[in-house]
Amino acid sequence: MRNPLPAVPTKLPEIEVVAAARRGIPRATLAAAPAEGEEAVRAGEVRELAEDGDSPRWVAGIGEGEPKDFRRAGAALARSLRDAAAESPIRTVQVTLPESVTAAQVGELATGLSLGGYRFVVTASEPKPPVPAVRLIAGDGPAAEFAREVARVRTLAAAAAFTRDLANAPSNVKNPAWLANTAAKVVGEPVRVTVRDEKWLAENGFGGVLAVGGGSASPPRLIELDYRPRSAAQHLLLVGKGITFDTGGLSLKPNDGMHLMRTDMAGGAAVLGAVRAIAELGLPVRVTALVPAAENHVSGGSYRPGDIVRHYGGRTTEVGNTDAEGRMVMADALAYGIERFKPDLVVDVATLTGAMKVSLGLRTGGVFATEDAIAKRVVEAGARVGEAWWRMPLVEDYASGVEGTLGDVRQAPGGPGGIMAALFLREFTEGLPWAHLDIAGPARADKAYDDVVPGASGFAARTLVELAASYAG
Incomplete structure (x- = not known):
C-alpha cells in the first residue's frame, strides 16, 4: 500500500540528559529575559538567531519560569525544530538548561518537546522528517534526577500521543x-x-x-x-x-x-x-x-x-x-x-x-x-x-x-x-x-x-x- 496510515503509535523524539554540550551541534537556549542587545522573547515564543559558526541557534521564551511556561516553550521549540528539519538535515539539537532549573521544570520542557511537534497526516508524499533528537544540557544540575523525570513524563507523553493517533485515524479505517x-x-x-x-x-x-x-x-x-x-x-x-x-x-x-x-x-x-x-x-x-x-x-x-x-x-x-x-x-x-x-x-x-x-x-x-x-x-x-x-x-x-x-x-x-x-x-x-x-x-x-x-x-x-x-x- 503506497499511502498507509502513519505509524501507530507515533514515535516520539528521543530526549536525553547530558552534562555538557558538544561542538558542532545546533543549539537552543531558554530565555526568561532578553540577552544583551536582543529583544525580549515572550513565553512560548521561539526565535531563530544568526547562525553560530556552522550551527543554527534558537532561543525559546520561558516567561516567569513557571512549569507550564517550560511546557509551552518546549512545545513551541519542537514545532520550530520540526519545520527546520524539513528544510535541512538536522538530526540532533542540544538545549542548554538554565541554572537552578528544577526537575519539575525539566519534565514540563520534555513534555512540550515530546508532544508539540506531533503530526498525523495521511499523504501521498513522503512524510516530513520528525522532530530532531534533543540533548538537554544539565551543566552543574543533577543530571540523573533530570533523566528520571524525563523518562517518567515521556511515558505520559506517549500515552497522550497514542490517544491522539487512535482518535485522529480516519473512520473509513x-x-x-x-x-x-x-x-x-x-x-x-x-x-x-x-x-x-x-x-x-x-x-x-x-x-x-x-x-x-x-x-x-x-x-x-x-x-x-x-x-x-x-x-x-x-x-x-x-x-x-x-x-x-x-x-x-x-x-x-x-x-x-x-x-x-x-x-x-x-x-x-x-x-x-x-x-x-x-x-x-x-x-x-x-x-x-x-x-x-x-x-x-x-x-x-x-x-x-x-x-x-x-x-x-x-x-x-x-x-x-x-x-x-x-x-x-x-x-x-x-x-x-x-x-x-x-x-x-x-x-x-x-x-x-x-x-x-x-x-x-x-x-x-x-x-x-x-x-x-x-x-x-x-x-x-x-x-x-x-x-x-x-x-x-x-x-x-x-x-x-x-x-x-x-x-x-x-x-x-x-x-x-x-x-x-x-x-x-x-x-x-x-x-x-x-x-x-x-x-x-x-x-x-x-x-x-x-x-x-x-x-x-x-x-x-x-x-x-x-x-x-x-x-x-
Whole structure:
C-alpha cells in the first residue's frame, strides 16, 4: 500500500540528559529575559538567531519560569525544530538548561518537546522528517534526577500521543474491529487484552452496544483490558466511550462538524493510552478497563427514538434521541464492569455532551463525582500533568428526570444536558465511588496551544495515569 496510515503509535523524539554540550551541534537556549542587545522573547515564543559558526541557534521564551511556561516553550521549540528539519538535515539539537532549573521544570520542557511537534497526516508524499533528537544540557544540575523525570513524563507523553493517533485515524479505517485489534497489538503485556465480538455481546445481553451498532455494516466490539500487579491495593475500573464514528443515527447530525466525529472515541482512546502507560510505569494499582466500541450509522438496522433497550444486567432504557448513543454503550460497560470485576472505584471518560463545550469551553474537562475526595483527586491529578478540569454538580433535584415511564430510565429527558447525562450514567454505577469525565470540549483542538496541536488532543490520558498513581501509595 503506497499511502498507509502513519505509524501507530507515533514515535516520539528521543530526549536525553547530558552534562555538557558538544561542538558542532545546533543549539537552543531558554530565555526568561532578553540577552544583551536582543529583544525580549515572550513565553512560548521561539526565535531563530544568526547562525553560530556552522550551527543554527534558537532561543525559546520561558516567561516567569513557571512549569507550564517550560511546557509551552518546549512545545513551541519542537514545532520550530520540526519545520527546520524539513528544510535541512538536522538530526540532533542540544538545549542548554538554565541554572537552578528544577526537575519539575525539566519534565514540563520534555513534555512540550515530546508532544508539540506531533503530526498525523495521511499523504501521498513522503512524510516530513520528525522532530530532531534533543540533548538537554544539565551543566552543574543533577543530571540523573533530570533523566528520571524525563523518562517518567515521556511515558505520559506517549500515552497522550497514542490517544491522539487512535482518535485522529480516519473512520473509513477505524471501525470497531480495527480499534480492538490495534489495542490488542499495541497495549500488550503485562496487560491482558480480550476482544468480545458481536456474538458474545448478544449472548451476554449488551443491548445498548448492540442497539447503537445495529445500523452499521461494521459490528461492535467490547475491548477489555486487565492489569494485575502483584502488590496492588486498589482496584480501579476505567470505562471509555468508543464510538468510532457518529452520524447521530436516525436523529441525524447536521453536516457541519460531522467530519470531526472520527474523534468521538477519544474517551476510549484515552483509556487505552492510560492503561498502556500505567503498565509501563509498573504502578501498584489494579486496573480493569472497558471500551465499548460501535459505529452509530443510519440503515434499516438502526435503533429508533421510542425503542426500549435492555442493557447488561436487565435494566431498560427509553430511547429519546439516537444521537445520545454514548451513554447507551457506556451503561452496558459500567453495569458489566461493576458486576464482573467488583472494583473499588469507577471512572468513565467520554466525549459525551455538546452542553459541556458550552459550559466549559474547549480546554477544560468536566468532572462529575459522587464524592468530594474523588473530584479533588481528578482535578489535582490533571493540574500535575497540565490538563484542566472543573467540577460540575450532580443536582439531585434533576434526578427524577431520568426516571422512565415505559422503561427503567430515560436516555434523553431534556434539561441541562451534561448534568442529565451524568445522572443517567450514575444509574448504572450501583452506588460505588464514581467519577464521570466529560471531555467533549478539550478532546479536539482547531489550533495549537501549549503542547496541543490541531486535531485530537490526547486529553485525559495523562490525568488517568496520574490519578492511578495517586492510589498507588
